[in-house]
Amino acid sequence: MFRKRGFIVEFSEIYPQAIAMLKPKRIPHVKGCISEAERLAERWGANIIKARIAALLHDCTKALSSVEQLKLCEKYGIIPNQAEMLSPELLHQKTGAELARERFGVDSEIADAIRRHTTGGPHMSLLEKIIYIADYIEPTRRFSGVEHIRELAYTDLDVAVRESFVATLRYVLEQGRAVCTDMVDGYNYLLIEKRDRENR
Ligand SMILES: [Fe+2]
Ligand SMILES: [Fe+2]
Helix, strand or coil: CEEECCEEECHHHHHHHHHHCCCHHHHHHHHHHHHHHHHHHHHHCCCHHHHHHHHHHCCCCCCCCHHHHHHHHHHHCCCCCHHHHHCHHHHHHHHHHHHHHHHHCCCHHHHHHHHCCCCCCCCCCHHHHHHHHHHHHCCCCCCCCHHHHHHHHHHCHHHHHHHHHHHHHHHHHHCCCCCCHHHHHHHHHHHHHHHHHHHC
């Protein structure tokens, strides 16, 4: 439990409301994400309470239609970028962050982790990386290469994030879908960090 701007956010208190916002088919994914985020937070020394809350709320607007997403964008002053105009489902990370802040009073660290859970981005915080990777590898995820990223997530978190960016970018390009520049920036940022580490 922690306080922010007069709010008290407690996992057990918001859990029923957060679960009720999901389509039934997404509930196992969110539960998997919570347990994965807990394990990752423990492994990498992040705040486990914040990781649990961010994972619980990360897809809180995922059930909304594109029209509803765009209405929330208007409400919260979010201007869709080119990738979001082409793939409006990407917007749920930004609308979710704002809704989680407004409805549940989460702090900026949790809101930021929700805001980048699909695309990542440059200079991600530890909590952002954890929620991004938890969403990618949680136990219900089944895709070619997931086992490799699962292993990496517990041995080198940055490499796990970087390799997942590569796999995702490759996939969206092959599918002829929009490339999110936040992910490209995130990839380049991790490469710069890697180079700097090697040159030290
Ligand atoms: Fe999501
Ligand atoms: Fe998700």
